[in-house]
Amino acid sequence: MAKGVWIVAEQRDGALRKISFELASTARKLADQTGDEVSAILLGSGIESLAAQLGKYGVDKVYVGDSPALEPYVTEAHAAAVAKIVKENDPAILLLGASVQGKDLAARLAGKLATGLATDCTDVKIADGKLLAVRPMYAGKCFGEIVTGSNPQIASLRPNVFPVAENAKAAQVVKFDPAVDAAQLKSKVLEVQKDTSGKVDLTEANVIVSGGRGMKGPEGYAILEELADTLHGCVGASRAAVDAGWRPQKDQVGQTGKVVSPNLYIACGISGAIQHLAGMSSSKYIVAINKDAEAPIFAKADYGVVDDLFKVVPELNSACKKLLA
Amino acid sequence: MNIIACVKQVPDTEAQIKVKADGSGIEEGQIKWVMNPYDEFGVEEALRLKEKNGGDVTIISVGPARAMETIRTALAMGADKGVHVCDPVLDKADAYVTAAALAAVIKGMPYDIIFCGQRAIDDDSGQVGAILAEMLDIPQLTIITKVEYAGSTIKAIKPIEGAQLLIETALPCVVTAQKGLNEPRYASLPGIMKAKKKPVDVKNAAALGIAVEAKAKVVKTIPPPARAAGKIICGDDPAQKAVEVARLLREEAKVI
Numbered sequence: 001m002a003k004g005v006w007i008v009a010e011q012r013d014g015a016l017r018k019i020s021f022e023l024a025s026t027a028r029k030l031a032d033q034t035g036d037e038v039s040a041i042l043l044g045s046g047i048e049s050l051a052a053q054l055g056k057y058g059v060d061k062v063y064v065g066d067s068p069a070l071e072p073y074v075t076e077a078h079a080a081a082v083a084k085i086v087k088e089n090d091p092a093i094l095l096l097g098a099s100v101q102g103k104d105l106a107a108r109l110a111g112k113l114a115t116g117l118a119t120d121c122t123d124v125k126i127a128d129g130k131l132l133a134v135r136p137m138y139a140g141k142c143f144g145e146i147v148t149g150s151n152p153q154i155a156s157l158r159p160n161v162f163p164v165a166e167n168a169k170a171a172q173v174v175k176f177d178p179a180v181d182a183a184q185l186k187s188k189v190l191e192v193q194k195d196t197s198g199k200v201d202l203t204e205a206n207v208i209v210s211g212g213r214g215m216k217g218p219e220g221y222a223i224l225e226e227l228a229d230t231l232h233g234c235v236g237a238s239r240a241a242v243d244a245g246w247r248p249q250k251d252q253v254g255q256t257g258k259v260v261s262p263n264l265y266i267a268c269g270i271s272g273a274i275q276h277l278a279g280m281s282s283s284k285y286i287v288a289i290n291k292d293a294e295a296p297i298f299a300k301a302d303y304g305v306v307d308d309l310f311k312v313v314p315e316l317n318s319a320c321k322k323l324l325a
Numbered sequence: 326m327n328i329i330a331c332v333k334q335v336p337d338t339e340a341q342i343k344v345k346a347d348g349s350g351i352e353e354g355q356i357k358w359v360m361n362p363y364d365e366f367g368v369e370e371a372l373r374l375k376e377k378n379g380g381d382v383t384i385i386s387v388g389p390a391r392a393m394e395t396i397r398t399a400l401a402m403g404a405d406k407g408v409h410v411c412d413p414v415l416d417k418a419d420a421y422v423t424a425a426a427l428a429a430v431i432k433g434m435p436y437d438i439i440f441c442g443q444r445a446i447d448d449d450s451g452q453v454g455a456i457l458a459e460m461l462d463i464p465q466l467t468i469i470t471k472v473e474y475a476g477s478t479i480k481a482i483k484p485i486e487g488a489q490l491l492i493e494t495a496l497p498c499v500v501t502a503q504k505g506l507n508e509p510r511y512a513s514l515p516g517i518m519k520a521k522k523k524p525v526d527v528k529n530a531a532a533l534g535i536a537v538e539a540k541a542k543v544v545k546t547i548p549p550p551a552r553a554a555g556k557i558i559c560g561d562d563p564a565q566k567a568v569e570v571a572r573l574l575r576e577e578a579k580v581i
């Protein structure tokens with residue numbers, strides 16, 4: 001019988017990504033309810049030493065697949081390796097991150113293992129002994145509760161939503177042969193072009209300062225960059241700003257951009273169109289700065305300032321600097 | 326080249342979504358239906374590949390009778406023919422069942438490259454392209470912003486967190502389109518006229534021989550959690566208001 005809560009940990013460049021700890025902590029919580037063990041799958045090349053870190057967040061057993069064919073990530077190789085170890089062990093639940101890599105892998109696995117997947121979940125629980133996954137649909141205009149009849153029941157978890165909880169265990173490390181031959185792979189990563197800004201991705205940021213058409217032009221963003229620096233955050237944008245060429249596509253938040261869940265989202269000169277709200281309404285706190293008191297963004301904001309953003313933002317920056325000094 | 330673009334008809338992004346009182350789904354009465362925006366990028370890229378390299382673009386959609394409009398829209402943009410999988414037993418199809426239907430259609434035809442959207446903006450599940458690729462046993466390139474065709478392979482750009490990858494993949498393969506891939510064209514009036522005469526093959530589930538039981542079931546649809554009413558910080562002086570917001574963020578929200 002299928003048993004156990006499993007996760008697929010995510011690492012890049014020899015370091016575990018934060019989502020891996022979110023997955024481990026969440027899996028621990030679920031496993032404590034079902035009385036099961038938590039197992040993690042860790043794939044890559046020369047990554048065995050990372051396994052112990054997962055124990056800190058409640059993982060009992062780490063299955064390490066170490067092979068040059070698993071670095072850098074390509075779908076075929078990772079999907080084959082995960083499918084192999086999953087078939088050998090028959091877990092009941094399998095959690096992945098809804099990161100770019102996790103979404104790609106989870107969907108391929110749903111196909112390979114012929115089972116159900118709930119994508120980009122914001123809550124998971126055990127109900128009647130099964131996984132009940134809660135996820136936004138229609139861009140967050142409603143939520144669906146998902147149940148999967150077959151095993152493993154797969155869910156991908158939205159980054160930055162699930163709390164990280166330390167629960168130290170001495171994780172047992174089990175090496176397995178991923179049985180992947182690099183020469184057989186049909187896809188190959190030719191080049192990794194790193195973003196040199198040194199900033200984390202919007203989907204992983206704790207603070208986002210976002211600007212829209214109200215910024216008037218690309219120069220306007222200088223004050224947002226300053227505020228973001230003070231708050232150790234990143235700058236985002238509305239589609240209007242991206243389409244105008246003021247900001248790169250990767251900065252777009254919304255239904256056709258990124259879905260973000262920071263602790264703090266500061267919307268400046270953004271009206272709050274429904275497609276924009278789709279990308280940021282799961283933020284924990286929202287601040288809106290807009291000169292139009294009727295702007296729909298205020299209906300979503302925890303704190304609103306009706307005023308000229310060019311006057312408010314620099315003052316907000318100095319006030320924050322003072323508090324953080 | 327034999328190019329396929331999978332398109333889904335979805336509610337317009339402006340649509341108000343109302344959950345049915347019994348939680349069994351959403352009210353569909355007032356909704357305006359459009360082509361999934363990510364599928365527009367897929368159709369556009371398919372047309373560009375055809376214009377450059379010659380060949381043929383087939384549109385496939387799984388959906389109720391109204392989905393025919395979306396197939397016609399793609400034909401009006403310039404695609405050559407369509408397949409409409411239309412069957413009430415597929416009304417509750419999940420990504421797995423939908424992919425199975427698409428795979429069954431595609432297995433019967435020649436193909437070099439298949440475009441999907443990176444996700445459909447109704448279920449937001451982002452799975453069909455990858456499951457389809459698995460069912461056809463071909464590689465997938467998901468969430469792609471640039472495609473370059475090079476004979477037996479394609480090169481693609483894939484943005485990931487903090488980087489961009491340049492990936493090369495053997496054809497045939499599935500590509501899922503992300504915003505940035507291209508600027509989709511509008512259907513021209515002559516295009517719309519021509520589309521009416523283009524062939525669309527209509528199929529039911531039995532003809533495809535697929536199982537229609539969903540793997541991932543939506544057992545309940547619920548409204549989003551309500552957000553407590555926010556505070557508007559009042560006053561005439563922008564500096565004072567800024568100081569108050571900073572204080573609230575620090576002392577009340579505790580996020581800075």
Ligand SMILES: Cc1cc2nc3c(=O)[nH]c(=O)nc-3n(C[C@H](O)[C@H](O)[C@H](O)COP(=O)(O)OP(=O)(O)OC[C@H]3O[C@@H](n4cnc5c(N)ncnc54)[C@H](O)[C@@H]3O)c2cc1C
Binds near residue numbers: 215237255257274
């Ligand atoms: C299919 C589709 C997908 C879409 N996807 C997205 C998406 O992913 N993300 C997205 O953001 N949008 C998306 N949109 C676009 C969306 O509908 C809006 O057009 C867009 O979000 C508007 O951007 P904005 O708020 O910056 O601009 P506007 O709506 O023009 O708002 C500008 C705001 O700035 C305020 N302002 C101006 N000057 C100042 C000042 N000096 N001080 C303070 N406030 C000022 C104004 O009062 C106004 O509220 C999509 C649309 C469609 C049709």
Ligand SMILES: Nc1ncnc2c1ncn2[C@@H]1O[C@H](COP(=O)(O)O)[C@@H](O)[C@H]1O
Binds near residue numbers: 331388448452
């Ligand atoms: N019913 C459908 N008919 C045709 N293509 C679909 C259908 N559902 C999904 N797709 C394709 O798969 C992509 C991803 O959809 P989804 O996995 O549902 O988010 C869409 O953008 C379409 O290209």
